[in-house]
Amino acid sequence: MGLHRLDLTLPQPLHGTAASRAIERAAAGALPSHTLMRRAGVAVARLAMALAPHARCIWIACGPGNNGGDGFEAALELHRLGRPVAVSFNGDAARLPPDAADAGQRLRQAGVPLAAQAPAQFDLAIDALLGLGATRPPEGPLLAHLRRMHAGTAPVLSVDLPSGLDADTGQFAAELGAAGAAARHCLSLLTVKPGLFTAKGRDLAGEVWFDDLGIDPSSTPPDAFLSGRPAPAARPHDSHKGSFGDVAVIGGAPGMTGAALLAATSALHAGAGRVFVGLLEADAPALASEYALMLRAPGTLPLDRLTVVCGCGAGTALGDLLPTAIDQAAALVLDADGLNALAADRRLHDALRARAATGRPTVLTPHPLEAARLLGTDTPAVQDDRLGAARRLADAFRCTVVLKGSGSVIASPDSTPRINPTGNARLATGGTGDVLAGMVGAALASGLAAADAAAHAVWWHGAVADGWPAGRPFSATQLAREAGRGLVQR
Numbered sequence: 001m002g003l004h005r006l007d008l009t010l011p012q013p014l015h016g017t018a019a020s021r022a023i024e025r026a027a028a029g030a031l032p033s034h035t036l037m038r039r040a041g042v043a044v045a046r047l048a049m050a051l052a053p054h055a056r057c058i059w060i061a062c063g064p065g066n067n068g069g070d071g072f073e074a075a076l077e078l079h080r081l082g083r084p085v086a087v088s089f090n091g092d093a094a095r096l097p098p099d100a101a102d103a104g105q106r107l108r109q110a111g112v113p114l115a116a117q118a119p120a121q122f123d124l125a126i127d128a129l130l131g132l133g134a135t136r137p138p139e140g141p142l143l144a145h146l147r148r149m150h151a152g153t154a155p156v157l158s159v160d161l162p163s164g165l166d167a168d169t170g171q172f173a174a175e176l177g178a179a180g181a182a183a184r185h186c187l188s189l190l191t192v193k194p195g196l197f198t199a200k201g202r203d204l205a206g207e208v209w210f211d212d213l214g215i216d217p218s219s220t221p222p223d224a225f226l227s228g229r230p231a232p233a234a235r236p237h238d239s240h241k242g243s244f245g246d247v248a249v250i251g252g253a254p255g256m257t258g259a260a261l262l263a264a265t266s267a268l269h270a271g272a273g274r275v276f277v278g279l280l281e282a283d284a285p286a287l288a289s290e291y292a293l294m295l296r297a298p299g300t301l302p303l304d305r306l307t308v309v310c311g312c313g314a315g316t317a318l319g320d321l322l323p324t325a326i327d328q329a330a331a332l333v334l335d336a337d338g339l340n341a342l343a344a345d346r347r348l349h350d351a352l353r354a355r356a357a358t359g360r361p362t363v364l365t366p367h368p369l370e371a372a373r374l375l376g377t378d379t380p381a382v383q384d385d386r387l388g389a390a391r392r393l394a395d396a397f398r399c400t401v402v403l404k405g406s407g408s409v410i411a412s413p414d415s416t417p418r419i420n421p422t423g424n425a426r427l428a429t430g431g432t433g434d435v436l437a438g439m440v441g442a443a444l445a446s447g448l449a450a451a452d453a454a455a456h457a458v459w460w461h462g463a464v465a466d467g468w469p470a471g472r473p474f475s476a477t478q479l480a481r482e483a484g485r486g487l488v489q490r
């Protein structure tokens, strides 16, 4: 498909650096020289004209490799169409790769000067400094140009990737300073890169566009998928409360009962037939404002018939309940202190793997610090490679893992991970993770397989936050009560 804004409701294969290079090599070998770069330039120029139709100056900042070559081609096309361009080039002209050198030469022949400096004024900045070939953080003039673009008010269009962003991990080592008001767009070329959707990717890329340059990438396996919108769970008219499964939330130690009640409330609103709460605070007052929740002593719950959400607000009070839940629960979600207890006791690792062998579904929902504890590493190492961390956890525990945060990653053993595109920084507030755990529980209780239950819950959890009306206060409590957005009644 030609140039289009990426539709985040549809699943999308994501190809990292090695896969993108393999696809490029195969395509370039089958096409006349320079074809891909010319197509890339035309796509960038078209999008530039759509984003800034009345621009009096389009600044195209070109770097030392083929990403810069895409910029040259875009400048040529814009110039040919009579658009005012100012092209900067920072690199060694003698070391340009062949496609880029050819484009640079034709640009000069067309009478377009190349400067080292940015223009004084511009209405659109095109970042063609670095793409897949960025090997280190941008510095010197490249960094100065990036800062200039991102501090301004004119829109920024990144070619293929925001320069310096790691296509595989979404890591970005440079310091851009305070972001300006500029709208950000990124036109991913040939393939859609996973790094655009997780870690720093979302913030730097802004709106993601895609042009496959006429090449079908399907012969190269993707590194991940962007989750599409899951079909809402249907509730046939001829249903009863036993139709959608029972969830039990175990957690809520003294002072933390709210976390368990949030998970339970969201499980209820997300469609579970019945929701039990096994609070660890023995003398908990009847705090539940949802009167449909059923409070039970945790030790009395028939775990083998329940989807158990274990750990929300549990502190260190789970004791034997955790090994029992791992051993017996019909389906299991481990969150928060359930994960911390797991990290601290290697016998539970074995228990979780033994559970996997029985075929009963398990979903772990760590945030990056919890993931780091489980992996025996630190949070920056997890964030440096979120896809890899989620995959390693899924393989180690033989279950589905949701690594939360900007661009949550959903990984299951022996399958391609998914990155979730919904959600926003509204969710960065206490308790929203408990709400997610309850939603995963409800999805599992409805009979979805672990990976699908996780993807369903994560997508809708984020979608509710995305659709939150401006001006309406947002809290985890409110979110829990909106957790049914992924349900349709028949």
Ligand SMILES: NC(=O)C1=CN([C@@H]2O[C@H](COP(=O)(O)OP(=O)(O)OC[C@H]3O[C@@H](n4cnc5c(N)ncnc54)[C@H](OP(=O)(O)O)[C@@H]3O)[C@@H](O)[C@H]2O)[C@@H](O)CC1
Pocket: 020, 021, 024, 036, 037, 040, 063, 064, 065, 066, 067, 068, 070, 097, 129, 130, 131, 132, 133, 134, 135, 136, 137, 138, 139, 142, 159, 160, 161, 189, 190, 191
């Ligand atoms: N493959 C595709 O999908 C297609 C590719 N296309 C386009 O090509 C792009 C990939 O091109 P590319 O391989 O030439 O890499 P690119 O990013 O231009 O930079 C490499 C140069 O930068 C240098 N360098 C690195 N880091 C640096 C730093 N921090 N600061 C300064 N310099 C730094 C590095 O030098 P070195 O590391 O050797 O010192 C090398 O000279 C791709 O993203 C897409 O836009 C499309 O045309 C068609 C389809």
Ligand SMILES: Nc1ncnc2c1ncn2[C@@H]1O[C@H](COP(=O)(O)OP(=O)(O)O)[C@@H](O)[C@H]1O
Pocket: 336, 367, 403, 404, 405, 406, 407, 408, 422, 423, 424, 425, 426, 427, 428, 429, 430, 431, 432, 433, 434, 435, 436, 461, 462
């Ligand atoms: N910027 C963001 N974009 C998307 N989702 C986010 C963002 N910030 C937080 N979230 C989501 O919010 C939830 C926070 O969970 P967690 O860190 O466990 O918080 P808590 O322990 O307070 O409940 C996760 O689902 C996470 O993915």
Ligand SMILES: [K+]
Pocket: 067, 127, 128, 129, 130, 131, 158, 159, 160, 161, 162, 163
């Ligand atoms: K770029």
